[in-house]
Amino acid sequence: MRHQGRNDFTLRLLEAVNIQEGMRVLDVGCATGEVTHLLSEIVGVSGEVIGVDMNEQLLDIAKANNNADNIEYINSDVYQLPDELEPFDVIVGRRILMYLPEAKACLQNLKRFLKPGGILCFQESDAINGGAGAHQLPLHQQAIQRIWDTVAAEGGDIHIGQKLYMMYLNIGIPQPQVIAEALIQTSDDNDLQWLTEMMETRMKQNEIVNQDFSLETFKANMSHEAQEAQAAFIRDMAFGVWGRKE
Numbered sequence: 211m212r213h214q215g216r217n218d219f220t221l222r223l224l225e226a227v228n229i230q231e232g233m234r235v236l237d238v239g240c241a242t243g244e245v246t247h248l249l250s251e252i253v254g255v256s257g258e259v260i261g262v263d264m265n266e267q268l269l270d271i272a273k274a275n276n277n278a279d280n281i282e283y284i285n286s287d288v289y290q291l292p293d294e295l296e297p298f299d300v301i302v303g304r305r306i307l308m309y310l311p312e313a314k315a316c317l318q319n320l321k322r323f324l325k326p327g328g329i330l331c332f333q334e335s336d337a338i339n340g341g342a343g344a345h346q347l348p349l350h351q352q353a354i355q356r357i358w359d360t361v362a363a364e365g366g367d368i369h370i371g372q373k374l375y376m377m378y379l380n381i382g383i384p385q386p387q388v389i390a391e392a393l394i395q396t397s398d399d400n401d402l403q404w405l406t407e408m409m410e411t412r413m414k415q416n417e418i419v420n421q422d423f424s425l426e427t428f429k430a431n432m433s434h435e436a437q438e439a440q441a442a443f444i445r446d447m448a449f450g451v452w453g454r455k456e
């Protein structure tokens with residue numbers, strides 16, 4: 211069974227938001243430009259997409275791998291966007307608010323860069339229900355927990371998904387629309403070994419695992435557990451929110 215792709219939920223969210231050809235769109239926290247590129251295809255040659263990130267190395271990858279004539283990448287802190295930026299029809303962000311210390315202040319600031327009637331749209335992850343269905347796979351559940359514990363230890367809000375509706379109301383976006391979807395993975399096909407490897411240093415820095423944590427042993431135990439019991443489980447809960455500036 212193929213687990214859901216990285217962009218499946220994002221594409222459904224962008225479709226619900228009804229982004230049109232010719233629109234001017236901002237992608238905040240664009241990183242390597244994956245969402246920026248999806249957006250550039252939706253708005254077409256008559257539209258334009260600005261991708262913003264404060265990490266220059268990721269922007270270099272974006273420029274190499276996800277460029278197009280209608281994309282411009284800007285190196286900036288999302289809290290300090292250049293005032294001269296022309297207003298946007300849509301502002302999009304994927305998995306960015308969950309890492310920001312002042313998510314509400316960020317949204318308030320971004321609203322300034324929207325045209326009247328412009329749309330503010332975010333996709334964020336929430337730890338709620340993570341590992342549900344994997345009761346026969348305690349190591350898998352522990353792996354999910356460690357990932358979220360690391361994000362929380364770094365100051366991320368691991369329950370931001372549930373707060374997006376109120377955040378939008380609090381910044382004066384009326385009638386926000388919220389959708390959520392469980393991302394299902396299985397004992398046979400999941401990203402837990404890969405992601406633990408990617409996050410191992412951060413896990414050690416934040417003492418989520420001990421310094422003597424062995425990735426090799428962890429991987430072997432995970433594979434063994436997956437051979438003993440099969441299960442499909444909730445790996446992540448994706449939340450999408452959008453609403454219009456009045």
Ligand SMILES: C[S@@+](CC[C@H](N)C(=O)[O-])C[C@H]1O[C@@H](n2cnc3c(N)ncnc32)[C@H](O)[C@@H]1O
Pocket residue numbers: 238239240241242243244245262263264265268286287288289303304305306309310
């Ligand atoms: C988890 S990544 C999400 C990447 C991308 N949106 C995606 O979904 O593929 C979060 C990104 O937000 C960026 N970021 C975090 N805080 C930021 C800030 N204050 N200003 C600009 N970018 C920021 C990070 O550099 C990182 O590239």
